[in-house]
Amino acid sequence: MDWLEFALAGLAFLSTHLIPANPRIKGLLVATLGRAGYGIAFGLLALGLLYWLIGAAARAPYVELWPQEVWMRWVTNLVMPVVILISSYAIAAPNPFAFEGRSTGFDPARPGIVGITRQPFLWALVLWAAAHLLVNGDLAHGILFGVFLVFSLIGMRAMEKRLIRRIGAAEFGRLAAHTSLIPFAAVLSGRWRPQGHPSLLRLGIAVFAWAAVFHLHELVIGLSPAP
Known part of the structure; x- marks a missing residue:
C-alpha cells in the first residue's frame, strides 16, 4: 500500500506539471484566474503535491x-x-x-x-x-x-x-x-x-x-x- 501511495503521489505531481506545457489549458486558466492568480494557484498546488510526494517517499518501504x-x-x-x-x-x-x-x-x-x-x-x-x-x-x-x-x-x-x-x-x-x-x-x-x-x-x-x-x-x- 505504501508503494501505491508513492506511485499515486508521483503521478499526481507529474500530471499537474503538464499544465504549463499545454498552452491551451494554461491560457484558459490564466484567462480565468488572471496571471497572478494562476501563478499563486499553481504554486500552491505544486507545493502541496510535492509535500505529499516527499511524505509518501518517506513512508515507502525502506530499501x-x-x-x-x-x-x-x-x-x-x-x-x-x-x-x-x-x-x-x-x-x-x-x-x-x-x-x-x-x-x-x-x-x-x-x-x-x-x-x-x-x-x-x-x-x-x-x-x-x-x-x-x-x-x-x-x-x-x-x-x-x-x-x-x-x-x-x-x-x-x-x-x-x-x-x-x-x-x-x-x-x-x-x-x-x-x-x-x-x-x-x-x-x-x-x-x-x-x-x-x-x-x-x-x-x-x-x-x-x-x-x-x-x-x-x-x-x-x-x-x-x-x-
Whole structure:
C-alpha cells in the first residue's frame, strides 16, 4: 500500500506539471484566474503535491542502496544555499526562455541572471535533486530525486526547442546572443560580462529563505538537515 501511495503521489505531481506545457489549458486558466492568480494557484498546488510526494517517499518501504555518511550531509548543506540563491534571482526575473521568468522586460544586451544560464531555476532543481539524492540512499528517495534530476535536465532542451518553434530560430538567436544554457559558458566565452550589481532585495530574500528552510526542515519534513 505504501508503494501505491508513492506511485499515486508521483503521478499526481507529474500530471499537474503538464499544465504549463499545454498552452491551451494554461491560457484558459490564466484567462480565468488572471496571471497572478494562476501563478499563486499553481504554486500552491505544486507545493502541496510535492509535500505529499516527499511524505509518501518517506513512508515507502525502506530499501537501502547506499549508507548515509556525515560528509554527504555537509555536501547537501553547502549546496542548498546556492540552490536558494539561484532560485531567488531566477523567479519572476525577465527571462523569456524559462517558465519561472517574466516574458516582458528582457533586454538581450543586459540579460542579468540569464547571462549566466537561460534556465537558472531548472539548474537549481538539478543541484537540489543531486544533493538530496546523495544524502538519501534508499530506493524510494533514489527514484524521487533521480526523476527530478533527469526531468530537469531533459526539460531544459525541451523548453528551448518549444520556444524556437514558437518564435523562430532567428529571433531565438537574437534573444540568446549573450546567454548560454550551460552555466557560465557565455561568461567564459566572452559573450557576456556582468554589468551593475545584483539585487540586494533578492539577496535578502535568499538569506531569509535559506534560514527558514534550514530551521523549518525538521518541522515540515520530519528530519533535521544539520550534519
